[in-house]
Amino acid sequence: MGAFAAxxxxxxRLEIRSGQSTIALFALSLLIMVVLVFALNxxxxxxxRDAAAALWVALVFGGMLGATRSMIAENENGCMRALTLxxxxxxxxxxxxxxxxxxxxxxxxxxxxxxITLFFNLxxxxxxxxxxxxxxxxxxxxxxxxxxxxxxSSRTRAGDLLLPILAIPLFIPAIIAGVxxxxxxxxxxxxxxASQWLGILAAxxxxxxxxxxxxxxxxxxxx
Amino acid sequence: MEHFDYLFAAYSIIFVVIFAYVAFIWRRQARLETELHAxxxxxxxxxxxxxxxxxxxxxxx
Amino acid sequence: MKNKIGTALGLMTLGLMLVSLFxxxxxxxxxxxxxxxxxxxxxxxxxxxxxxxxxxxVAIAGVFYLWLKDQIWDDLGYAAAxxxxxxxxxxxxxxxxxxxxxxxTWWTWDSRLxxxxxxxxxxxxxxxxxxxxxxxxxxxxxxxxIGIAAAxxxxxxxxxxxxxxxxxxxxxxxxxGEHGLEDPRMVITLLVALAAFTALFGWLLxxxxxxxxxxTRLTILRREVALIEAAVxxx
Numbered sequence: 001m002g003a004f005a006a007x008x009x010x011x012x013r014l015e016i017r018s019g020q021s022t023i024a025l026f027a028l029s030l031l032i033m034v035v036l037v038f039a040l041n042x043x044x045x046x047x048x049r050d051a052a053a054a055l056w057v058a059l060v061f062g063g064m065l066g067a068t069r070s071m072i073a074e075n076e077n078g079c080m081r082a083l084t085l086x087x088x089x090x091x092x093x094x095x096x097x098x099x100x101x102x103x104x105x106x107x108x109x110x111x112x113x114x115x116i117t118l119f120f121n122l123x124x125x126x127x128x129x130x131x132x133x134x135x136x137x138x139x140x141x142x143x144x145x146x147x148x149x150x151x152x153s154s155r156t157r158a159g160d161l162l163l164p165i166l167a168i169p170l171f172i173p174a175i176i177a178g179v180x181x182x183x184x185x186x187x188x189x190x191x192x193x194a195s196q197w198l199g200i201l202a203a204x205x206x207x208x209x210x211x212x213x214x215x216x217x218x219x220x221x222x223x
Numbered sequence: 224m225e226h227f228d229y230l231f232a233a234y235s236i237i238f239v240v241i242f243a244y245v246a247f248i249w250r251r252q253a254r255l256e257t258e259l260h261a262x263x264x265x266x267x268x269x270x271x272x273x274x275x276x277x278x279x280x281x282x283x284x
Numbered sequence: 285m286k287n288k289i290g291t292a293l294g295l296m297t298l299g300l301m302l303v304s305l306f307x308x309x310x311x312x313x314x315x316x317x318x319x320x321x322x323x324x325x326x327x328x329x330x331x332x333x334x335x336x337x338x339x340x341x342v343a344i345a346g347v348f349y350l351w352l353k354d355q356i357w358d359d360l361g362y363a364a365a366x367x368x369x370x371x372x373x374x375x376x377x378x379x380x381x382x383x384x385x386x387x388x389t390w391w392t393w394d395s396r397l398x399x400x401x402x403x404x405x406x407x408x409x410x411x412x413x414x415x416x417x418x419x420x421x422x423x424x425x426x427x428x429x430i431g432i433a434a435a436x437x438x439x440x441x442x443x444x445x446x447x448x449x450x451x452x453x454x455x456x457x458x459x460x461g462e463h464g465l466e467d468p469r470m471v472i473t474l475l476v477a478l479a480a481f482t483a484l485f486g487w488l489l490x491x492x493x494x495x496x497x498x499x500t501r502l503t504i505l506r507r508e509v510a511l512i513e514a515a516v517x518x519x
Binding site for chain 2: 319320321323324327328331367370373374377378381382384385484488491492495498499501502505506508509512513516
């Protein structure tokens with residue numbers, strides 16, 4: 001537990017100190033949404049669907065960039081190597097990185113929710129609150145996936161291109177379920193209506209967090 | 224025999240692709256075997272030139 | 285490639301393929317609604333079977349590689365992934381050629397095609413990874429991880445896509461000719477075709493796998509030669 005907390009604290013502190021990447025990530029999410037507004041030209045009748053779509057596109061692409069950057073930073077200053085050589089349990093290391101990634105993505109997500117409320121003329125209220133489960137599960141799942149995959153992609157040529165190529169196909173079931181659940185929430189349906197989708201999201205999270213914890217050691221090992 | 228073209232196209236593509244893949248393997252194999260023989264020869268030529276006693280030979284098995 | 289198992293597999297493949305083709309084009313009756321185009325089905329389905337089976341092998345090989353650390357498992361996984369990709373592509377192409385005359389569109393997001401397409405993307409990612417990383421032990425490990433992750437993802441994909449399509453069906457016409465195999469001759473033809481493609485898969489896999497083994501041997505030899513030459517050069 002000590003190792004987990006230590007690494008987590010390190011990652012969080014690093015990010016808070018530099019601060020730039022979270023802001024940049026937020027700026028990026030904002031711009032992604034702007035593109036979608038002009039691309040979709042949302043009509044009031046479709047607003048739940050379009051808002052859900054915009055949210056998840058921002059989640060996926062914003063999250064991707066965040067993950068690559070943090071991994072590259074760690075590889076660059078040799079930090080990853082040091083962590084690998086230390087006796088830290090790889091699963092704990094994975095957990096810490098996952099938690100940090102999730103924290104950043106969550107912050108950006110919350111800001112993104114504020115944005116879509118404005119851009120797509122949603123109401124602040126119960127609908128937004130009902131978004132929480134799908135967004136939380138989705139962000140968690142994506143963070144789990146990205147933490148594992150970024151460790152791989154950052155060690156290959158054109159790693160920043162490889163990450164989306166690997167991550168997006170794997171994430172598709174979560175996108176399908178997540179957008180549907182988010183759309184249901186924003187359309188005013190009770191959470192129970194989206195239970196199947198949320199179930200898929202939860203299963204996805206369990207699967208990839210477990211997989212990440214088990215396989216992370218094989219990815220960071222250097223021999 | 225309506226839509227025969229689609230049927231014909233589908234089966235043709237299947238066979239063309241499979242043959243192309245087999246051809247790909249075949250060509251690779253020729254190259255690999257040449258290089259393999261060359262390497263094995265080099266190894267044979269190097270063997271009589273045994274390294275100094277202090278150096279453990281990687282080939283001694 | 286001149287040994288007995290390979291030849292046996294090859295002959296079996298050839299034989300089954302010829303029988304299959306005869307059955308598809310001469311023996312099996314034409315399906316009532318779709319006409320002769322429906323015959324694409326008899327080779328389309330086996331391609332899908334091979335694609336999914338190959339995928340399973342990639343994952344299992346990945347597990348064994350991470351567990352036993354023997355390069356032979358990586359060679360097997362890579363061979364299976366390549367072949368799986370070939371057949372996955374064939375599923376999509378033949379599916380498209382079947383869809384156009386029947387449904388009037390080259391592509392549709394029905395649950396089977398969508399799932400196969402996602403499988404294709406997963407394979408593509410695996411192969412891109414192998415292409416972009418240099419051939420080291422590292423890429424074998426990475427490949428194993430991706431192969432395992434992808435295989436475990438597939439059930440979730442199937443589930444989510446099926447749910448997605450039952451709530452919003454993309455195609456109004458149901459895919460007839462798959463569960464509605466009225467004539468027993470159709471079932472037999474399909475089974476023979478499946479056998480033919482299984483033999484083909486085995487033959488191709490063995491071919492490519494042995495080639496990769498040769499390549500691995502070559503890499504080891506190269507290293508040995510370099511080692512000796514360096515030692516000799518130190519005089």
